[in-house]
Amino acid sequence: MKLQRATIYGFGRWVDETIDFSGHSYICIYGENESGKSTLQQFLLFMLFGLPPKQRTFYQPKSSGKLGGRLTVIDDNGKKFTIERLDQVRNGAAKCYTQAGDEHDETWLKEKLKGMTKTIYESIFSFSGADLSNITKMKEDDLGEVLLGIGLTGSNNIYSIEKRLDSKMGDLFKRYGKKPVINQQLKTLEELFSDLKKHEAREDTYKEKKTDIQVIKNEISSLQSSIHQAKEDSFTLEKQQQALPLIKKYHYYLSELSNYPSQIAFPEDGIERLNQLKEQLLPLKSELSVVEDNQRKYKERREELQQKLHEEAVYKQAQEIIEGEQSYLENRREIEKIRVTVKQLETQMKKELEELDLGLDPGDLSNITFPFQIEKTWNDIKNNRDQLNAEQDQIDQEAEYLKKQQNELESLREEEEACVLADQQRNECVHKLNRYNEQDYMRSFQAAKSNQQLKWEKAKKQKEKRISNLFLASVVAAVLIALLASITDDSLLFTGTVILLLLGGGQYFLGKRSLHVTDQFLDTNEEVISSSTITKEEKENIEHLLAEDKQRREKLEVTLQQLKALHVQLMKWEEKKFALQTKEKQLLVRMEEQYKHYPFLEKISVSYWPEFYHAMKNLLSQNRKKVEYEALYQKLNEYQIEFENKCRIFLQDISGESVNDAMEFQLKIIRKSLEDRENAKNVLRQYENWSIDNAEQQRVLKQKVETYEREIRNLYDTANVNSEDDFLKKAKQVEKKKEITEKINQFVSQLSIIFPDGDQNTFINGKGINEQTLQGKYEQNKEVIDELEKEIEAKRHQLASVHSDISNLEMSEAYSNIMHRFHRESEHLKKLANEWAVLQTAKGILTETKRSYRKKYLDKVINRTSTFFAVLTNHRYIKVYPPLENTFFQVEASDEIRYNVNELSKGTIDQLYISLRLAISEIMSNKHCLPFIIDDAFVHFDSIRTMRVMEILADQAKHQQIILFTCKSDILQAAQKAKIIRLGNPIRI
Numbered sequence: 001m002k003l004q005r006a007t008i009y010g011f012g013r014w015v016d017e018t019i020d021f022s023g024h025s026y027i028c029i030y031g032e033n034e035s036g037k038s039t040l041q042q043f044l045l046f047m048l049f050g051l052p053p054k055q056r057t058f059y060q061p062k063s064s065g066k067l068g069g070r071l072t073v074i075d076d077n078g079k080k081f082t083i084e085r086l087d088q089v090r091n092g093a094a095k096c097y098t099q100a101g102d103e104h105d106e107t108w109l110k111e112k113l114k115g116m117t118k119t120i121y122e123s124i125f126s127f128s129g130a131d132l133s134n135i136t137k138m139k140e141d142d143l144g145e146v147l148l149g150i151g152l153t154g155s156n157n158i159y160s161i162e163k164r165l166d167s168k169m170g171d172l173f174k175r176y177g178k179k180p181v182i183n184q185q186l187k188t189l190e191e192l193f194s195d196l197k198k199h200e201a202r203e204d205t206y207k208e209k210k211t212d213i214q215v216i217k218n219e220i221s222s223l224q225s226s227i228h229q230a231k232e233d234s235f236t237l238e239k240q241q242q243a244l245p246l247i248k249k250y251h252y253y254l255s256e257l258s259n260y261p262s263q264i265a266f267p268e269d270g271i272e273r274l275n276q277l278k279e280q281l282l283p284l285k286s287e288l289s290v291v292e293d294n295q296r297k298y299k300e301r302r303e304e305l306q307q308k309l310h311e312e313a314v315y316k317q318a319q320e321i322i323e324g325e326q327s328y329l330e331n332r333r334e335i336e337k338i339r340v341t342v343k344q345l346e347t348q349m350k351k352e353l354e355e356l357d358l359g360l361d362p363g364d365l366s367n368i369t370f371p372f373q374i375e376k377t378w379n380d381i382k383n384n385r386d387q388l389n390a391e392q393d394q395i396d397q398e399a400e401y402l403k404k405q406q407n408e409l410e411s412l413r414e415e416e417e418a419c420v421l422a423d424q425q426r427n428e429c430v431h432k433l434n435r436y437n438e439q440d441y442m443r444s445f446q447a448a449k450s451n452q453q454l455k456w457e458k459a460k461k462q463k464e465k466r467i468s469n470l471f472l473a474s475v476v477a478a479v480l481i482a483l484l485a486s487i488t489d490d491s492l493l494f495t496g497t498v499i500l501l502l503l504g505g506g507q508y509f510l511g512k513r514s515l516h517v518t519d520q521f522l523d524t525n526e527e528v529i530s531s532s533t534i535t536k537e538e539k540e541n542i543e544h545l546l547a548e549d550k551q552r553r554e555k556l557e558v559t560l561q562q563l564k565a566l567h568v569q570l571m572k573w574e575e576k577k578f579a580l581q582t583k584e585k586q587l588l589v590r591m592e593e594q595y596k597h598y599p600f601l602e603k604i605s606v607s608y609w610p611e612f613y614h615a616m617k618n619l620l621s622q623n624r625k626k627v628e629y630e631a632l633y634q635k636l637n638e639y640q641i642e643f644e645n646k647c648r649i650f651l652q653d654i655s656g657e658s659v660n661d662a663m664e665f666q667l668k669i670i671r672k673s674l675e676d677r678e679n680a681k682n683v684l685r686q687y688e689n690w691s692i693d694n695a696e697q698q699r700v701l702k703q704k705v706e707t708y709e710r711e712i713r714n715l716y717d718t719a720n721v722n723s724e725d726d727f728l729k730k731a732k733q734v735e736k737k738k739e740i741t742e743k744i745n746q747f748v749s750q751l752s753i754i755f756p757d758g759d760q761n762t763f764i765n766g767k768g769i770n771e772q773t774l775q776g777k778y779e780q781n782k783e784v785i786d787e788l789e790k791e792i793e794a795k796r797h798q799l800a801s802v803h804s805d806i807s808n809l810e811m812s813e814a815y816s817n818i819m820h821r822f823h824r825e826s827e828h829l830k831k832l833a834n835e836w837a838v839l840q841t842a843k844g845i846l847t848e849t850k851r852s853y854r855k856k857y858l859d860k861v862i863n864r865t866s867t868f869f870a871v872l873t874n875h876r877y878i879k880v881y882p883p884l885e886n887t888f889f890q891v892e893a894s895d896e897i898r899y900n901v902n903e904l905s906k907g908t909i910d911q912l913y914i915s916l917r918l919a920i921s922e923i924m925s926n927k928h929c930l931p932f933i934i935d936d937a938f939v940h941f942d943s944i945r946t947m948r949v950m951e952i953l954a955d956q957a958k959h960q961q962i963i964l965f966t967c968k969s970d971i972l973q974a975a976q977k978a979k980i981i982r983l984g985n986p987i988r989i
Helices: 037-049 053-058 106-112 118-124 129-136 140-151 155-172 181-243 246-257 270-308 312-323 325-356 362-367 374-419 423-448 450-488 491-524 536-597 599-603 606-655 663-719 724-754 760-765 771-811 814-872 906-925 943-956 969-974
Strands: 002-011 014-020 026-030 068-074 080-086 095-098 126-128 877-881 890-893 898-900 932-935 962-966 979-982
Touching: 002 037, 014 037, 026 969, 037 068, 037 080, 037 118, 037 932, 037 962, 095 106, 155 181, 155 814, 181 771, 181 814, 246 724, 270 663, 270 724, 270 771, 312 325, 312 606, 312 663, 325 362, 325 606, 325 663, 362 606, 374 536, 374 606, 423 491, 423 536, 450 491, 491 536, 536 599, 606 663, 663 724, 814 877, 814 906, 814 943, 877 906, 906 943, 943 962, 943 969, 962 969
Parallel strands: 026 962, 026 979, 126 932, 932 962
Antiparallel strands: 002 014, 002 068, 068 080, 080 095, 877 890, 890 898
């Protein structure tokens, strides 16, 4: 793409100018400082890429209201089109015109530029002397970013994506952060884990109680075994005791046996079976008692909660109030904000009105309106007033200047007239000079003597003729000057006429007299030298005096001419003054019209009318805002009163008393009533659930109890009894009979076992056995059995209590809820971690993409940079090495020694940077063939390297347009192959 012609309607100092770039690809634009080079460069960028409104304001022309222009370019296909941008048209957007007559918009232009933006263009195809120091700070990443911009026209999108990735990753997780989502999720999991551990501790208690049940059961079993063993020991002792009084008891048993019926109905092992059933039934009854007690408590608590609850309609009304609480609080804050704002507006308006000091108050603002054209009218009046004041000042200055100049010229004229010789004095000087000449002639005649006499006749005739001609010429000249003086009415010319006649007449008279004297001299052959002889020194003084007089007369003539010109200027000044007075009258008429509509303007100088307009416009705007705020305040206040009445009536209905507390307290009471109701409902639901579980538990327990009781009743039925006491009595009776029978039936065998030596007779007689010792052992063993039975009973109660605690723990769902929430939050953390991992992977891929693009273009750019740098330095430096992670640019000299960029001279650093920029531009031109703009970047180049870089630019211009801006004449001389455009002589439209 090449620039052909720039037509500037208005841009900074450029107004109605045309710059022609056609005919050459290598262009040098020369201009002194402040000639508009930078402004022209910005105009080209504005036409190609546009400017934001604020930047366009900076380039608004001072002498024109039109900002914009046209730029004619030739694209890569050789087709010409024109770009037009105007500040006030399409908001500065481009409109493109092709040779075929088609019109296109900004989008079409961006497609032509292949996505190129102003920022990328300036970083690749444009640089100035201010950019030359950048290479000393450029590192690997910086160069990589530039090369990425070469490879990807939309690199700005990559930068924004990378920034968004970093932002999203930071929002998700930071190593030491608190606000990121993952950090907060980790904190939530820690809190849940802590709660879970607490509930696990309670779970451990549950397990311990389960273990305790088994332990207690084992202990009961062990105690039962001990009882059984103790009973066997007792039985043995009983037998031994019975063996002592065997005979006695034998007879006794026979007597007792006769008291019992022959057959007694009693279940087999009835007592043992009854005891086993009682052992199993007792824990169930204990647990059933606890469960029934809990059920009673649940019922009482439900009844208490239901009594505390109000009707559902009351809570519905409370819910509506609470739903409106946020709006109420926001409205209250808004009301306070509006009140403060209105007060501030009133204060501000009052303060501004007081500062204006016009006698207006805020209430008067509602009656003041400005038509849309009033600002322009006041600006015109102000500008006219300023212009008239400026013209008046200028006229006053001109008057003062002309008066001063007139006084100076009059004074000068008087001085020059005083210095000019009087006519009589001048004639005397001329006469003396003529006398000297006569004396000179006489001396010459005396010297020549006879030779002069011979030649005199001939010379006399010639001299007479010459005198006559001179006299005639002076008369003619005097007549001409007199005519001119009469036409111009110039007194100086009249004086000149008189002087010329006097000079002509004097010349003629003196000539004649000289001839006469000469004749007398020649006739007499001797001349008597006058006593009043004039010396040569006197003659020179007279000539000098006449010459000075002539100069003074010439100066006097100039002064008179200046006085005449000054008179003309005074006449023009009078005309300007009259025109100014006419404009002043017209302006006063317009001002009077404004005073009629806006009397307060009489107190304000016209120069401040525009500022006053903006101040009043601001005040009117503030007044409108104030009115709007007051209306909104009234509306919100009505809503607040309605809401407060609703709250107060509600509280009176539920409490039965009038309420005068603050709204916060009232809302707190209502909110608490809702919370209490919700908590009560939750508790009721919990109690209902517990009651249902309790009922089920009672049913199961009762079913178990009923089973055991049915077994016990079966035992009673078998024994033909109705109570446990009767059963025990009958069991005892059966046992007693059995015991008697067994004693009787086994007396002989027992006796033979006890007394195997056959001392039955001795035993029957009751001799050889200590009855007290056996009785003591029997009593001791019986006490042991009683203690064991008590201990078993205690263990059974303990077992029932543990069962009750376990039931309560099993009814609690807190542990399962926390466990469920913990797993749910863990899954959410995994999702967040996966999302963070995806973002991290995306960033890695993006970084790798940037690295690959850098590698793709880096070698090409560095090779071309080395080539350009070698040419510029005359192969003193032959290779350039790019910056690495912690190093800057390096260059290799012809002696293979490497130098850091900071070790080079300022001029060499600039040449390296220019080589790099030329290389980047050349690589980029393969994709975007845009003009390459350079702005005074060769300030540190000597003449030789300046010529070299000019040759390089000329060579580059063969395939890319080069535009060089400079204010240096030596660069202008070096750019012999370029088309020169001098900004001092632009082409006018």
